[in-house]
Amino acid sequence: xxxxxxxxxxxxxxxxxxxxxxxxxxxxxxxxxLLYDSKSVxxxxxxxxxxxxxxxxxxxxxxxxxTDGLRAEREQGITIDVxxxxxxxxxxxxxxxxxxxxxxxxxxxxxxxxxxxxxVILIDARHGVVAQTRQHTAVAALLRIPHVVLAVNKxxxxxxxxxxxxxxxxxFRRLATSLGIADVLSIPLSALRGDNVVDASTEMPWYTGxxxxxxxxxxxxxxxxxxxxxxxxxQYVMPGDGSLAGQxxxxxxxxxxDVLVMPEGRPAVxxxxxxxxxxxxxxxxxxxxxxxxxxxxxxxxxxxxxxxLQPPAATRxxxxxxxxxxxxxxxxxxxxLVQHQTRVVEGKVTSIVDRxxxxxxxxxxxxxxxxxxxxxxxxxxxxxPIAADPYRLIRATGSLLIIDxxxxxxxxxxxxxxxxx
Amino acid sequence: xxxxxxxxxxxxxxxxxxxAEAVHIIREVMGTLDRPVLLFSGGKDSAVMLHLARKAFLxxxxxxxxxxxxxxxxxxxxxxxxxxxxxxxxxTLRVAHVQDYIDDGRLAERADGSRxxxxxxxxxxxxxxxxxxxxxxxxxxxxxxxxxxxxxxSLRDEFGQWDPRxxxxxxxxxxxxxxxxxxxxxxxxxxxxxxxDVWNYIAREGIPLPSIYFSHTRQVFQRGGMxxxxxxxxxxRRGEQLQERRVRYRTVGDMSCTGALPSEASxxxxxxxxxxVSRITERGSSRADDKLSDTAMEDRKREGYF
Numbered sequence: 001x002x003x004x005x006x007x008x009x010x011x012x013x014x015x016x017x018x019x020x021x022x023x024x025x026x027x028x029x030x031x032x033x034l035l036y037d038s039k040s041v042x043x044x045x046x047x048x049x050x051x052x053x054x055x056x057x058x059x060x061x062x063x064x065x066x067t068d069g070l071r072a073e074r075e076q077g078i079t080i081d082v083x084x085x086x087x088x089x090x091x092x093x094x095x096x097x098x099x100x101x102x103x104x105x106x107x108x109x110x111x112x113x114x115x116x117x118x119x120v121i122l123i124d125a126r127h128g129v130v131a132q133t134r135q136h137t138a139v140a141a142l143l144r145i146p147h148v149v150l151a152v153n154k155x156x157x158x159x160x161x162x163x164x165x166x167x168x169x170x171x172f173r174r175l176a177t178s179l180g181i182a183d184v185l186s187i188p189l190s191a192l193r194g195d196n197v198v199d200a201s202t203e204m205p206w207y208t209g210x211x212x213x214x215x216x217x218x219x220x221x222x223x224x225x226x227x228x229x230x231x232x233x234x235q236y237v238m239p240g241d242g243s244l245a246g247q248x249x250x251x252x253x254x255x256x257x258d259v260l261v262m263p264e265g266r267p268a269v270x271x272x273x274x275x276x277x278x279x280x281x282x283x284x285x286x287x288x289x290x291x292x293x294x295x296x297x298x299x300x301x302x303x304x305x306x307x308x309l310q311p312p313a314a315t316r317x318x319x320x321x322x323x324x325x326x327x328x329x330x331x332x333x334x335x336x337l338v339q340h341q342t343r344v345v346e347g348k349v350t351s352i353v354d355r356x357x358x359x360x361x362x363x364x365x366x367x368x369x370x371x372x373x374x375x376x377x378x379x380x381x382x383x384x385p386i387a388a389d390p391y392r393l394i395r396a397t398g399s400l401l402i403i404d405x406x407x408x409x410x411x412x413x414x415x416x417x418x419x420x421x
Numbered sequence: 422x423x424x425x426x427x428x429x430x431x432x433x434x435x436x437x438x439x440x441a442e443a444v445h446i447i448r449e450v451m452g453t454l455d456r457p458v459l460l461f462s463g464g465k466d467s468a469v470m471l472h473l474a475r476k477a478f479l480x481x482x483x484x485x486x487x488x489x490x491x492x493x494x495x496x497x498x499x500x501x502x503x504x505x506x507x508x509x510x511x512x513t514l515r516v517a518h519v520q521d522y523i524d525d526g527r528l529a530e531r532a533d534g535s536r537x538x539x540x541x542x543x544x545x546x547x548x549x550x551x552x553x554x555x556x557x558x559x560x561x562x563x564x565x566x567x568x569x570x571x572x573x574x575s576l577r578d579e580f581g582q583w584d585p586r587x588x589x590x591x592x593x594x595x596x597x598x599x600x601x602x603x604x605x606x607x608x609x610x611x612x613x614x615x616x617x618d619v620w621n622y623i624a625r626e627g628i629p630l631p632s633i634y635f636s637h638t639r640q641v642f643q644r645g646g647m648x649x650x651x652x653x654x655x656x657x658r659r660g661e662q663l664q665e666r667r668v669r670y671r672t673v674g675d676m677s678c679t680g681a682l683p684s685e686a687s688x689x690x691x692x693x694x695x696x697x698v699s700r701i702t703e704r705g706s707s708r709a710d711d712k713l714s715d716t717a718m719e720d721r722k723r724e725g726y727f
Contacts (some may be wrong), residue, residue: 014435041701066566081585083569084562085475095613121558235448241613246447249594276444277479286433288444288477303453325590339595341450395471399593408599413592 017147017220018097018113019103020136021122026153030122030191031085031098032063037198038213040087063191082112090222091217093110105132106358106373107325109139109239110413115398117221117402118147120212125158125188129171131359137172138358141179142321142375142419144395147219148176150186151212156193162205165263179361183219187212222293225250225285229307230398233341234299238290243274244299245290246281246342251307253291255281261293262304262387263314263343265420268293270305271320303388303398312397314385318347320414321391322402324370331369331401337403338380338414341396347384348403353377356419370412377418392415438620442594443610444477446573449476450555450608451484458515459607461487463499464673465630466559467610468506469619470630473610475510486513488553492536493520494654494676502631517549519562533653535677545581548605553607555598560603563615564703573612576706579603583668587588588602616703617696625687633670638689641666647680672702673698 021027035041045066053062084287085096097112099105113119119140140148150172158164169186176184187196188207193203196211211219223343230251234244249413251261257270272292273280283289293299306312318338354363356375363377370376380402391398402412425715433441463469474671475483488607489503507514515558519539522528528539548556562569591596598606598702609618623630641648641664642657648668649656654677657663668681686695 013433014438042702044702081588083566084613085569086563086613088615088617093618099435109591111592114593233650235445236452238478238481239484245448245477247441247448247594274479276440276476286438286441288441288448300518305571325592339597341595342449396594401592401595401597407595407601409593410589410597413590 001359008378011223013067014093014094014095015118015216016097017118017120017216017410018099018109018116019120019122020099020109020113021141021151021153022130022132025122025124026191027098028064028191029062029298030120030151030153030197033197034096034192035066035085035087035359036063036211036405038087038089040085068301070166082108087218088212093215105135106139106323106375109136110143110323110325111159113140113143113145114413116145116221116318118141118149119145120149120151122151122153122174123168123172125152125154125164125168128168129175131282132200133172134175135335135358138179139323140174141181142323142415144392147183148181148185149212149215151191151352152186152188153203155188155195155201156190159200160188160195162204162206165207171272185209185215188343189214222229226252228285228394229310230243230257230305231307231312231394232289232305233340233343233397234301234303234305236395239302241292243272244303245288246305247288248285249341249405250286250394253283253289253305256327258307258308259293260311261299262306262312263385264303265311265314266298267308268298270303276335303339305385306341307335312387312389314387316382316385317350318380318382318386318388318414318416319353319418320378320380320400320416320420322370322376322412324372324376326404326409326411327372328409328411329369329371335404335405336380336411338382338386339401339403340386340388341400343386344403345386347380349378349402350381351379353368353379374421378412380412388416390416401415423507424707428658431669436540436618436625439614439618440473440476440622442613443473443582445594446596446608446610447474447477447557450557450606453557453596453598454606455553456553457485457557458551458553459483459485459487460544460559461489461503461672463631464559465623466561466626466635468630469614469622470557470559470611470625471506471510471512472603478610482511486515488515488517488544488545488547488549488551488556490517490540491519492535492540492675493518493523494652496631496633496650496670496673496676498633499631499673500630505628517547519543524701533677535675537675537678538652540675541581548581549579554600554715555608557608557609557610559611560607560609561611561614561616561619562609571612572610573609574598575607575609576600577605577607581605583607595695607651610628617693620689620693620696624693631673634692635674636667636669636684636691638665639669641681641683648682649680650676 020373050061057070060268083098087094098109099112121136144176147240152168167190187367188399189196228250230253273283274290336347337347338347352367354377355366390398398416401410404411503546642661654701669684688691
């Protein structure tokens with residue numbers, strides 16, 4: 001990256017993306033290719049990969065070795081856990097969550113994709129849309145990742161055939177539409193050869209769309225969180241002036257604005273806003289601020305300052321779609337902690353309503369204890385109210401963790417409200 | 422806070438996004454844990470961490486101490502910088518001395534003279550002694566492939582150990598720092614920053630750094646492909662020739678294993694220009710201990726190293 005491109009990158013935002021693919025779809029190779037061809041891999045890293053590849057008796061450098069970092073991964077040739085990669089081009093900075101596809105795909109993908117603006121779902125052109133593609137796409141839809149890219153990999157192994165690509169593209173679009181995903185782009189590519197990853201392929205002149213990297217540079221990343229009603233979870237009360245510090249997760253705040261302090265629903269007026277030490281009259285989603293309200297001693301960690309328009313309802317009973325991420329089970333009647341933004345309350349799982357089969361998208365009544373990777377609808381009774389929004393309206397205030405009070409382990413990722421509806 | 426205009430929308434710059442993410446993490450620690458401490462080596466990542474932590478609590482003072490693990494083989498310019506920063510911002514400084522451990526036999530000097538790996542025991546002892554339950558570090562995932570797997574909130578047991586297979590999933594912006602008694606949480610607010618981000622932020626915020634980050638004339642000698650500075654740590658050995666060179670440092674660590682690079686970059690802007698076109702990673706160019714094996718960093722991290 002040149003100095004001038006750094007200047008440009010500084011002001012064109014940051015795209016968070018997640019990759020999903022099955023074991024042999026070539027995901028590590030795609031990520032390696034993206035890093036390599038965008039010149040985000042430096043000479044000493046390339047030398048290390050070449051040396052490791054030679055030691056394994058490979059003729060070519062195995063780009064997958066760029067990303068499989070842990071001892072066990074390199075020994076077993078698999079990816080164990082989500083890893084984060086960083087790269088930049090002349091117009092954007094990228095954070096890539098590289099999620100392993102083969103074991104515990106739901107848990108890993110939820111972990112890697114919960115903050116993503118875009119998901120890259122990888123499939124092998126020879127196999128087309130398979131069960132795992134359906135699952136990856138369903139998780140992307142469940143998490144409401146705004147943009148989805150279908151990377152049809154290994155086009156070199158199907159003779160760069162346009163009809164084969166069109167067939168896969170059509171099948172995938174049917175799936176995405178049925179899941180309510182609005183923005184889909186399919187790209188035919190070969191990660192191994194580098195076709196359409198960073199550079200346009202000379203083998204597929206029939207494809208006139210962007211390469212993967214071009215699309216990543218162009219795709220919209222402003223979900224326009226400022227258009228949503230204001231939500232400021234209080235993280236910390238500043239010891240000096242008693243102002244309430246937090247990151248505004250949605251909407252805008254102005255000095256003089258009427259707000260409500262949830263979950264009590266107490267009305268207040270914003271009298272001061274500071275952004276990291278500087279006084280301001282306006283703050284928007286994404287900014288870390290500290291605010292003062294009229295009246296003394298109001299507010300504490302766990303409160304949420306919200307707009308008087310469309311405030312969330314305070315509730316002691318919550319229905320959520322959960323993705324169970326722990327090996328240990330979670331049964332009806334279990335005592336749990338619910339972490340919703342900065343508020344943590346005690347709760348009890350009163351009912352496991354149904355189970356979602358990601359392959360068929362059918363809900364089946366089944367109240368057995370949750371196992372790892374299960375997706376289910378649960379009802380949790382809470383000792384104290386929380387002010388949550390439906391996840392489909394505001395991701396930040398519609399998401400929560402279900403935690404085991406015995407040792408603090410995270411059990412489930414919760415999305416407030418029903419799935420896909 | 423700088424906004425850029427794109428179409429009809431205002432957007433935070435990427436440095437603003439990274440800054441806000443880091444401040445959110447730092448405030449979460451203050452909101453949920455009892456006894457945080459910030460690891461402060463005097464290097465550029467610590468300087469940025471300290472700057473962010475101070476900003477997070479303005480106009481108040483930093484509400485927790487800083488901890489320096491002193492290898493005894495420090496660059497004098499770095500110690501001078503540390504003490505100046507501590508005085509200027511009225512910080513509470515704790516120091517753990519590797520030398521004390523060597524003097525009383527709890528640790529043995531290594532044949533290669535490096536004390537980098539020896540830091541782990543004094544660090545863990547200091548954490549236990551002061552009962553710190555959250556330890557902020559400036560570690561970045563772009564530094565090394567094992568670090569790419571590290572969570573922002575990373576749980577350590579009472580032995581300070583990291584188990585990459587037993588990490589807690591980290592979802593949305595919801596951090597869960599609950600841990601066993603006796604254990605602690607390592608917190609990495611700069612996880613998503615790259616070396617270039619750190620420098621761009623230093624330039625934007627005007628953060629002072631130790632002078633050795635900028636080009637200067639120094640006596641150095643070559644060992645294992647690296648330019649090392651002479652010192653009490655045991656260099657140069659017989660047959661290693663001291664030479665005067667224009668150099669600067671890309672990282673700051675123990676003198677025995679931190680290499681200088683030939684450079685004329687004497688301003689922040691020149692350093693940014695130099696890194697932008699560099700074909701060698703930060704650690705590849707200046708850290709000898711990462712070259713010991715393919716998984717040297719992972720192996721040290723498992724033992725409790727940062």
